[in-house]
Amino acid sequence: MRNGARIYRYMFLEILLAGIFIFPSRNEAFQLPPIELTLLQSLDSPGVIDLAWSFDGKYLAAGYADHKIRVWNSDDWSVEATIDCESHYTEASKLTWAPGQSNLAVGCLEVSDLVEVITINENLTITKINSFDQSVAWSPDGSYIAVPEKNGEVSIFSPSFQFLYTIGEAIPLSQFPDTGGIAYNGLKWSPNSNYLATIGKGQFTSITIWDLQTREPIHNADFAYDITWSPDGNTFAMALTDPNTGMSTLETWVTAPLQMIGSTVTSDSYNYPITSSDNQYIVYCEKDALYVYDSLTLERIDLQVVPSEDVISCSIYAMAWSSNSLLAVAQQGGIITIWEIGSGFPPLSCTLQVATSGELITAISTANSTPELDTICLTDNATYTFTTAHIPLNALPAITSEITIIGNGATLTRQAGSPLFGFFEVSAGGNLTLENLTLSGGDVGNDTGGALVNEGGTVTLNNVTFTNNHAHTGGAIDNESGSLTLIDSTFENNQADYGGAIDNDTGGTLSISGSAFTSNTADLDGGAIHNDGGTLTVTDSTFTSNTAGRYGGALDNTGQAILSGSTFSGNSASWSGGAIR
Known part of the structure; x- marks a missing residue:
C-alpha cells in the first residue's frame, strides 16, 4: 500500500x-440528438x-x-x-x-x-x-x-x-x-x-x-x-x-x-x-413498436431508421445491445434484425472539460465531492505534464467516488527529473473508468503501481496505453485489491521488480481482453504480469518480448488464472517459465 x-x-x-x-x-440544456439505426442484417430465426x-x-x-x-x-x-x-x-x-x-x-x-x-x-x-x-x-x-x-x-x-x-x-x-x-x-x-x-x-x-x-x-x-x-x-x-x-x-x-x-x-x-x-439509453417495446428513452430524463429519443421504409416490430422478450453499438431485435414473424448505430450516435456527455493538468486536479476534487457519476473529458490529443505530486506519490487526488475520464487520445506524463510519483490512486469504494488515454513516465521508486494503484476500488480501462512506467511492484499498475478490467489496452516498456506491467495481489481480480503486452521487464518475477495470489482472466491478448530475471517471462502465477485465445511469443525468464510459470 x-x-x-x-x-x-x-x-x-x-x-x-x-x-x-x-x-x-x-x-438541462443538453439535448440528445436522434439516433440513427441502419439495418445491417436479417436472420431467419423463429421462436x-x-x-x-x-x-x-x-x-x-x-x-x-x-x-x-x-x-x-x-x-x-x-x-x-x-x-x-x-x-x-x-x-x-x-x-x-x-x-x-x-x-x-x-x-x-x-x-x-x-x-x-x-x-x-x-x-x-x-x-x-x-x-x-x-x-x-x-x-x-x-x-x-x-x-x-x-x-x-x-x-x-x-x-x-x-x-x-x-x-x-x-x-x-x-x-x-x-x-x-x-x-x-x-x-x-x-x-x-x-x-x-x-x-x-x-x-x-x-x-x-x-x-x-x-x-x-x-x-x-x-x-x-x-x-x-x-x-x-x-x-x-x-x-x-x-x-x-x-x-x-x-x-x-x-x-x-x-x-x-x-x-x-x-x-x-x-x-x-x-x-x-x-447506460445512456433505455430501449423497450410498447405495443410491438420500439422506443428509445434518455435514461436520465426519461424523454423519448427520436429514431431515424435506414432505410426509412423498414419497420421495427419487436418482441417484448428478446433484444440485446452490444458493446460495439449493434442492436439485435427478435421481431414479430420469426426474424432477428441487426441494427447498426450510425455516426449520429451521440457521444457520452461531459460533466467537466479540462485543458490543463491543474484543471484536471480541480476536476477530480470536484467530482469526489459528490456521489454521482462525473465524466471528465480531456482535450483531443493533448499532453498533460505533471512536475509535482498532489498527494504522496500521486499527481492527482485519490479517486473516492465514481469518475470516468475520456482521454480523446490525450497523454498524462511525468516530466523527466521530477520527484517520484504516479498518476492515479483508487481508494476502496472508488470507481474509475479511463478511455482512450496514455499514461507515460510514472515512477514511484520502491513503492507500488508506477502509473496507477487500486486499493480496493473498481477500475475499468478501455483503450488505455501504459509506457515507460516504473515501480517496485507493478511497473504500470498495482491491483492491491478490488476489481481491475482491461479492454483493448497496451503495455509497453514498463519495468518493476515484480510484475513489469501489472502486479495483481491476493484479493485482487484482474480481467484482461484484447490487450497487448510488449517489452515489459521484471528484475525478478513476472515480466508482464505477476499474479501474486489474485484471480486472473486473460482472453484474446498478446504477450511479446517480455522478460523476467527469475520466473515467468510473461506471467508468473501463484494465484488462480484462466487463459484463452491468447498468444505468447519471444518471452524469456532466466530461471524458469519463459512464457508462464
Whole structure:
C-alpha cells in the first residue's frame, strides 16, 4: 500500500429506477440528438425468446422455445454453433456470457455432471451447467458464477467451476411434490459483486438479497418480482405487488446500513426493456413498436431508421445491445434484425472539460465531492505534464467516488527529473473508468503501481496505453485489491521488480481482453504480469518480448488464472517459465 432471469413483463422497473436514484442529473440544456439505426442484417430465426451479445460484440447467442441455443458470428453472420439445452419449462434458461470472455453459460437439465464444456473453436466456449434448467449468472467481475439448486440453495463456483460455498437453506424436496423443487426466475448480482439477489418463481415469488461477505441474507421481500441495482451496488430498488389489491409498489433501499429510502406506487403494465452498454439509453417495446428513452430524463429519443421504409416490430422478450453499438431485435414473424448505430450516435456527455493538468486536479476534487457519476473529458490529443505530486506519490487526488475520464487520445506524463510519483490512486469504494488515454513516465521508486494503484476500488480501462512506467511492484499498475478490467489496452516498456506491467495481489481480480503486452521487464518475477495470489482472466491478448530475471517471462502465477485465445511469443525468464510459470 502507498504511503498516505430477467422477468419479461416487469423489467421496465429499470426505467423507473433511473428517474429515482441511479443516474446523475445532466445539464438541462443538453439535448440528445436522434439516433440513427441502419439495418445491417436479417436472420431467419423463429421462436427466439432470449438474446445476448458476447462482451466484444463478436458473437450473438439466441435461446429458443424448443430449448436450442444458437450462436451467430457477427463477422459473416454464419451460425457458429447449435446445441440442445433440455428444460422442464416452456421457456429456456437465460443466457449469460462471462465478462471479458467468449464463454457462454446456460443452465440445462440433462447435464450428467455439474458442467459440460463444449469448445466450439479457440475463441468460443459454451458451458452447459446442471442447474435443473434454471438460469445461472456470472458475477460482473467474472470471479464467480452462481448456480441455483432445486432445494432452494444457490451454489457459488469459481470461473473454473470449483465449488466455493452455498447460500440459502436446503429445503426437503418432499415439500414440493408438484414442482420438484424451488424455481427461480433469475439471479442478479450487484455491480460490485458484493451482493446477490435471488428472484423466486411461481408460488415462491419473493426476493432475497445476500451479502456474500457474510453469506447471510440482509433482506427478504415477499411478493417482489424484480430488482435492479445502482452502478456502485450500494443501492437497490424492488418492485412488489400486493396480492389482495394488485397494486404495484417500487421500494428503494440502501444496503449499509439497510434502510428503505423511498416508496412509489407504480403501474404494472410494463414490458421488457434493455439498457445501452453505457447506460445512456433505455430501449423497450410498447405495443410491438420500439422506443428509445434518455435514461436520465426519461424523454423519448427520436429514431431515424435506414432505410426509412423498414419497420421495427419487436418482441417484448428478446433484444440485446452490444458493446460495439449493434442492436439485435427478435421481431414479430420469426426474424432477428441487426441494427447498426450510425455516426449520429451521440457521444457520452461531459460533466467537466479540462485543458490543463491543474484543471484536471480541480476536476477530480470536484467530482469526489459528490456521489454521482462525473465524466471528465480531456482535450483531443493533448499532453498533460505533471512536475509535482498532489498527494504522496500521486499527481492527482485519490479517486473516492465514481469518475470516468475520456482521454480523446490525450497523454498524462511525468516530466523527466521530477520527484517520484504516479498518476492515479483508487481508494476502496472508488470507481474509475479511463478511455482512450496514455499514461507515460510514472515512477514511484520502491513503492507500488508506477502509473496507477487500486486499493480496493473498481477500475475499468478501455483503450488505455501504459509506457515507460516504473515501480517496485507493478511497473504500470498495482491491483492491491478490488476489481481491475482491461479492454483493448497496451503495455509497453514498463519495468518493476515484480510484475513489469501489472502486479495483481491476493484479493485482487484482474480481467484482461484484447490487450497487448510488449517489452515489459521484471528484475525478478513476472515480466508482464505477476499474479501474486489474485484471480486472473486473460482472453484474446498478446504477450511479446517480455522478460523476467527469475520466473515467468510473461506471467508468473501463484494465484488462480484462466487463459484463452491468447498468444505468447519471444518471452524469456532466466530461471524458469519463459512464457508462464
